[in-house]
Amino acid sequence: xxxxxxxxxxxxxxxxxxxxxxxxxxxxxxxxxxxxxxxxxxxxxxxxxxxxxxxxxxxxxxxxxxxxxxxxxxxxxxxxxxxxxxxxxxxxxxxxxxxxxxxxxxxxxxxxxxxxxxxxxxxxxxxxxxxxxxxxxxxxxxxxxxxxxxxxxxxxxxxxxxxxxxxxxxxxxxxxxxxxxxxxxxxxxxxxxxxxxxxxxxxxxxxxxxxxxxxxxxxxxxxxxxxxxxxxxxxxxxxxxxxxxxxxxxxxxxxxxxxxxxxxxxxxxxxxxxxxxxxxxxxxxxxxxxxxxxxxxxxxxxxxxxxxxxxxxxxxxxxxxxxxxxxxxxxxxxxxxxxxxxxxxxxxxxxxxxxxxxxxxxxxxxxxxxxxxxxxxxxxxxxxxxxxxxxxxxxxxxxxxxxxxxxxxxxxxxxxxxxxxxxxxxxxxxxxxxxxxxx
Numbered sequence: 001x002x003x004x005x006x007x008x009x010x011x012x013x014x015x016x017x018x019x020x021x022x023x024x025x026x027x028x029x030x031x032x033x034x035x036x037x038x039x040x041x042x043x044x045x046x047x048x049x050x051x052x053x054x055x056x057x058x059x060x061x062x063x064x065x066x067x068x069x070x071x072x073x074x075x076x077x078x079x080x081x082x083x084x085x086x087x088x089x090x091x092x093x094x095x096x097x098x099x100x101x102x103x104x105x106x107x108x109x110x111x112x113x114x115x116x117x118x119x120x121x122x123x124x125x126x127x128x129x130x131x132x133x134x135x136x137x138x139x140x141x142x143x144x145x146x147x148x149x150x151x152x153x154x155x156x157x158x159x160x161x162x163x164x165x166x167x168x169x170x171x172x173x174x175x176x177x178x179x180x181x182x183x184x185x186x187x188x189x190x191x192x193x194x195x196x197x198x199x200x201x202x203x204x205x206x207x208x209x210x211x212x213x214x215x216x217x218x219x220x221x222x223x224x225x226x227x228x229x230x231x232x233x234x235x236x237x238x239x240x241x242x243x244x245x246x247x248x249x250x251x252x253x254x255x256x257x258x259x260x261x262x263x264x265x266x267x268x269x270x271x272x273x274x275x276x277x278x279x280x281x282x283x284x285x286x287x288x289x290x291x292x293x294x295x296x297x298x299x300x301x302x303x304x305x306x307x308x309x310x311x312x313x314x315x316x317x318x319x320x321x322x323x324x325x326x327x328x329x330x331x332x333x334x335x336x337x338x339x340x341x342x343x344x345x346x347x348x349x350x351x352x353x354x355x356x357x358x359x360x361x362x363x364x365x366x367x368x369x370x371x372x373x374x375x376x377x378x379x380x381x382x383x384x385x386x387x388x389x390x391x392x393x394x395x396x397x398x399x400x401x402x403x404x405x406x407x408x409x410x411x412x413x414x415x416x417x418x419x420x421x422x423x424x425x426x427x428x429x430x431x432x433x434x435x436x437x438x439x
Contacts, residue, residue, distance in 0.1 A: 005031040006040040008061055011048025013136070013193050013232060015078060017146040019046045021134035022077075022106055029107045039069040042113075044106065047080035049163050049336070054080040059091050066093040073113045077103045079163035083337075085122040094118055100128045100165060128165035131204040133174065135182060141385045141413045142396075143187045144232070147175050147216070148194030152202075155262075156273045156340035157305065157333065164195055168204035172211050172219050179225060188383050188413055189228040189254075189396075197231065198238025214242045221246050221253065228383065228398070233258040233300070236284045237276045248291035256400040257288060258298035258329075264319030265312040268305055271344060278319055289324050294378075296371065296400040297325040301360060304333040304353025306344035313356050320363060326371040326400075328364035332357045372401055375420055382418045384411040 005026050009019045022044060023033060034040050043065050047058055058080060065074055076088050077098040085097045095113050098106060101123035112119055128150075136144045150165040151158075170178075182190055194200065201211035213234070220229060229252055234243075236259050247253040259281070263269050266277045288295050301316065320328065332353045335342050375397075382403055384395035393407045395416075403418060405411075 002030065002032045003042065004034045004038075004040040005042045005044060006034050006036045006038060007044050007046070008036050009046045010054075010057055011046075011079070013144045013191070014146055014149075014195065015046050015048060017134035017136040017144050017193060018078070018103065018132075019044075020136040021104060021132060022046070025104065025107050029110075037068075040072055042073045042075065042110070043069070044075045044077065047076060047078035049079035049083050049159050055084070055087070058088060062091050062093045073115075075106060075110075075113075077106065079160070082122075082125065082163045083159060085120050089118045089120050097121065099123045100125065100163065104132045125162055125165050129168065129204055131168045131170055133170055133178060135178060141187070141383060142189040142191060143182055144191045144193050145175075145178060145182065146170075146194060147192050148197050148200045151196040152199065153196060153275070154273055154340075156271065156344070157302065157336065159336045159339060160195055162338060166207070167196055167199045167202050168207075169194075169200045169202050169211070172216050175216060176219065176223060179220070179223075179227070183225060183227050186413060187227060188415065189230060191230040191232050193232040196235065196238075198234040213238065214240050217243050217246055217253070221250055225252060228252060228254055230254045230256055230400075231258070233260065235260060235275070236281045239284055241287065244288055244291055247295075254398045254400070255292045255295040256298075256398070257295065258300070259284065260300035261320075262300060262302045263305065263308070263312070264301075264316035265308070268308055268312055268316075271307055271341075272302075272305060273340070282319075282323060285323055285325060294375070294399055296327075298327050298329060298400075299323075299325050300329045300331065302331045302333050303356035303360060304348040304350075306333070306341055306348065307346045308348055308356075317359065317363065320360070320367075325367060327368040328360055330357050330360040330364065372420070375399070375401060377419065377421070379417055379419050381415050383415050384413070386412045 007019050007023060009015050045061055048054060062074055065072060073095045074093055075096045075098060076094055081088055081097050082100040085099055088094060088097045096119045099122045102109065102121045109121055131149055134146045148169045150167045151161045152167045179190060198213045200213040200216055201209050203210045239259060247255060261281055262272055262274060264278050269277060285297060288297060380397035382395040382397050384393055387393060388407045391407050392404045393411060394402060394404045396402055
């Protein structure tokens with residue numbers, strides 16, 4: 001009988017693209033993919049290391065597998081597996097832990113699986129030099145395409161460079177070729193992703209810069225693909241005027257940027273070892289809104305960083321309150337091993353961190369509601385997906401407003417002109433749904 005494999009992915013969209021690449025290799029090796037809730041011969045868990053819950057999440061998932069398929073083999077890979085391989089190996093039920101160097105070579109190691117021992121295929125992060133192209137969800141309307149991996153930045157709170165290695169990228173020519181393949185497979189929208197996407201252009205072998213993200217954006221614009229494109233997240237210091245100008249004049253690049261801020265206090269930004277100050281961040285936002293008043297701008301922000309006083313938080317809150325951004329992704333700071341932030345004095349008590357997070361999430365809800373209100377009665381082109389949830393289907397406008405309408409199979413993977421007629425009440429930030437009128 002054909003062997004089966006199931007996948008579970010934790011963390012960011014980049015992890016989902018990596019899982020898709022692993023799944024393609026497993027399929028080529030003869031494994032049939034089944035849903036994670038089903039019994040399988042092999043389970044592969046692609047882990048994340050961003051939050052302090054990485055260990056408990058991993059253990060919980062392995063325990064679930066042990067209950068539903070006790071004879072199955074369990075493989076753990078991803079960022080957490082690179083950072084804590086030997087700790088993960090102590091979890092009952094784990095059969096193999098694979099670090100970053102061998103993440104895309106699981107097929108080569110799978111015949112070594114045995115219930116007699118837990119195999120740890122670990123490596124030093126400095127050994128991780130290859131770039132592996134990956135695209136997630138090729139069967140879906142919107143696909144995520146990894147074009148960059150790793151990071152050369154040294155933010156004091158972040159473990160990602162330790163988990164994914166140095167910055168490295170695909171080539172522009174190869175990205176163009178991959179776009180053609182994704183469109184041929186039915187993609188109507190491609191979202192570019194990476195660890196530090198704006199740092200695109202470093203050759204993985206020579207470690208020399210051969211291109212940059214601005215050149216990639218302009219090269220794609222020149223091709224005039226019959227597809228929508230979106231930038232997943234980009235550092236403010238790497239978001240150039242040329243990129244903003246191109247998006248503002250383009251019919252294929254969507255007016256949507258997600259720009260990490262992390263703090264509105266220059267004192268905290270310096271302690272975080274970020275590469276900009278609040279003034280330059282505000283200038284980026286102002287230029288975007290000058291060029292594209294309707295543009296959606298998302299923001300990452302961290303609360304409770306060591307040394308963040310009440311005044312620092314108020315400074316951040318007021319900065320974001322006045323900034324013409326559309327929504328916030330708010331993260332509560334958590335201590336991560338081997339990061340400089342753990343050596344900074346004056347840790348913020350967990351209850352205060354949580355309270356600050358809740359305040360910013362409430363602000364995000366207000367920001368997003370205001371952004372949607374500004375788009376009411378405007379006509380937007382919506383790309384609808386195939387989901388059918390309680391008789392409704394969903395899609396995104398070009399400027400990233402999520403809308404819903406009654407399910408209609410004829411709308412799947414189609415661009416439909418919609419008028420935003422009213423806003424449904426919803427207390428979850430960034431999940432406000434709309435009911436459009438279809439033209």
